Amino acid sequence: MKLWLVFLSLVALAVACGHSPAGEEAGKAKKPDGEKIYKTYCITCHGLYGNMGAGGAYNLQVSKLNEEERILVITNGRNAMTPFKTLLSAEEIEAVAKYTLQLKPRE
Ligand code: HEC
Structure with a gap:
């Protein structure tokens, strides 16, 4: 379960660094757009539908990863x-990971 340790330390790091006292600013509560991030950074290799390869x-x-x-x-x-x-924040990575979970084969 070494992977878990790595993951937990990453989360701890993200929490430690991500804390900003100004986080309550109006309008700043917007979540990163996973689809937009995917289309910016991922389609060059994975393609628009995730299956370009x-x-x-x-x-x-067909990824089985959670x-x-x-x-x-x-x-x-x-x-x-x-x-x-180095390119994306922890929130952006989470958003794009969520987006990839929705990529499903089309009939
Ligand atoms: C430079 C090309 C490239 C880019 C850009 C890229 N990937 Fe990948 N991705 C790969 C390759 C190659 C693999 C397979 C890695 C391996 O063989 O271990 C992979 C594997 C993955 C996997 C693991 C799938 C599995 O089931 O094992 C995920 C999830 C993933 N990519 C998501 C993303 C996301 C999200 C982005 C955009 C933020 C992205 N990738 C951008 C090339 C790329």
Whole structure:
């Protein structure tokens, strides 16, 4: 369960860094748009529907990973996939991980 330890420390880090006293500002409560992030950063390899597979990118329509596991892959990268921890905030990574969970094969 080493993976869990890594994940937990990431969460702890995100919580520690993400705390801002000005967080209550009006209009700032907007959640990051997972679909928009996906279309900006992910379609080059995974394609609009998650199944393009450029450069060996995994077919996200058939991925069995849960949300936490996707967050880990997106945050730290894996093999040919680049890490996004320097590009996206923890909230943005969570939003895009949620979005990929909705990608399903179309009839
Ligand atoms: C540079 C091309 C590239 C980009 C950009 C990219 N990926 Fe990937 N992704 C890959 C590759 C290649 C793999 C397979 C990694 C492996 O073989 O271990 C992968 C695997 C994954 C997996 C794991 C799927 C599984 O079931 O194992 C997830 C989830 C994922 N990508 C999500 C994303 C998201 C979300 C983004 C945008 C924030 C993104 N990827 C951007 C190339 C990319």
